[in-house]
Amino acid sequence: MKRWRCLVCDFIYDPELGLPDEGISAGTAWEDVPDSWICPDCGVGKSDFEWLET
């Protein structure tokens, strides 16, 4: 599954790990992360993320 990177602070969302602390379980694909979700490090929204080439 694709990983996504925050354009503002470089935080990386890794679907294999999810963010269990925020109720996003491991294995949650980016598309299934709620639109209201914000970057845990800097607070930008999903639209400020780009997918990482592997």
Next chain:
Amino acid sequence: MSKLVIIGTGLAGYTLAREIRKRDSESELLLITRDDGSSYSKPMLSNALGKDKHPDALVISSAEQMAETLAAEIWTRTRVNRIDTRHQALHTEKGVASYTKLVLANGANTIMAPIKGGAANKILSVNDLDDYRLFRAELEKGKRVVIIGAGLIGCEFANDLSTVGADISVVDLASRPLGSLLPEKASSLLQEKLSELGINWHLNNAVNSVETSDEGLRVTLKDSTVITADIVLSAIGLRPNLELATEAGIETDRGLKVDRFMQTSHENIYGLGDCAQIEDLTLPFVMPLMNSARALAATLCGEDTAVCYPAMPVVVKTPCYPVVVCPTPRPKEGHWEEEITDEGVRALFRDNDGNIAGFALTGELVREKMALSKQVDDWLA
């Protein structure tokens, strides 16, 4: 027809504009900036070297692209000279712009310490992409760097500069790095890790003067130590940009005073980001800015929304030793409880009632950030 004007195209101005466009694609929108209007990653100014990024690579979109995406007009390299609140008009270098609502999102400036010497004017500071380009250009010429300030920005720059083999000296009045944010052990561990990268510390000290010499900039400290450097970088903090507001008679304190709806003392004029002060809080960090931009966008689009702040920990970008700190945004009595583990430091700041009012985590323990934040009371309930 309504027209919203935003002064500033930093994270505050652009985030607000985008949040507004999510709700309202019609009304007229003008952004005015003194820089080139690039939308860029500000947090990465202090870790771009380690990521091997050229300043241009920090630009996410140009002003032209932003204007198109936002269906907005953007006046770049334009200074606003005066706000005429009576006629709701801005006098700028490019002419007069009228507004129905105005948002001041023109940020803060770096504080310059009073330093003597013929080369004191050569001291750099980095608070925007233009500053950063200049800094990187200077770095091409020589890598002996004196950083004034061992706070967040100072420590981040020290760590980042070490990745390109710079010869780094950090000077601060305090006795330890991040002294106002971290308890003793966490702070000394950070200092230790940064020292391993070759950083030289001049603590309980200050820069007295900077002079030009044949070998470079001659930096003299309070204790008479002399350091020869190519760059002197000042990183001792930010001061909100208040001139425009003050001259227009808008109420200011440490920052531009705004209420929970981000409105200043004047109807139809709002403040956002590093220049603003909500109640007693000036928080020049990305997270509070995003939070308040969303609330303000809702308010400006007719849905009055008070800003609420949860506790917002700050991630310190020192990859050599990860640090997360959740400061107490207002002075608070209490004490630190520091626990040292194999994985790092877990430090809790307990108020006099025993509640967790702030915390600091280092090393592997930064992963506990989210769980601990939930135990801290909201900053603005």
